[in-house]
Amino acid sequence: MTQSHPNAPTIRLLLVDDHDVVRQGLKMFLSLDESLEIVGEARNGAEAVTEAARLRPDVVIMDLMMPVLDGVQATRQIRAAQPEVEVLALTSALEEHKVNAAIQAGASGYLLKDASSDMLLTAIHHAARGEVYLHPEAAQRLVRDFRSPEMREHLTAREVLILQLMARGHSNRTIAGELGVGEPTVKTHVSRILGKLELESRTQAALYALKAGIATLE
16 A cells, blocks of 8 residues: 655545445545545535535545535535535446536546545545546547537647646646746746637546547557
8 A cells, every 4th residue: 555755744634435345345445545645525415515614625536426415516605605626526337427517517537436446545645636547448539439529719839738738647837847837827828728619627538638638548
């Protein structure tokens, strides 16, 4: 199990799943990683919204099919109220129709429930850094089903490059380092890209880049 770097901040997690066994299994596994802290749990989307507001976690691991309020609606409400909180959707193959909706709602990425433990940890750390993470196998289905809007304005060469880096999962800080510019400059470019493409999130921008052939799944 990965151990945290002495100077690395602990990633605070909120686990959301209506099945106690799944939730407890995740808790037992993730508690072994010193870089992670389970700050709370929720059994449905309504509880998730309440607990996210109270606990302010870094990452919410969100089941999509739940009673009272489903994971898609919960994701939308959490992201609207707390844009700094990242949501990682965790879904079964039978719930694929919910995945696009979760991405539209603001989830930064998603995993299928049969993903490996290493993949789960990787996705959590990506989400905590504000990076996009898509399950490699199911990402192809997401790209296939993604309805990319028609671009009303052309992207500049620099914007295309930043879009490619976003599609590879890079955060604003990483992109700034690669391009030798300030992080605020990258943030401005990202906002312009989303505006031109009429998209709402980095994950949607990544899907656009994949669908348009600007980036690849490799």
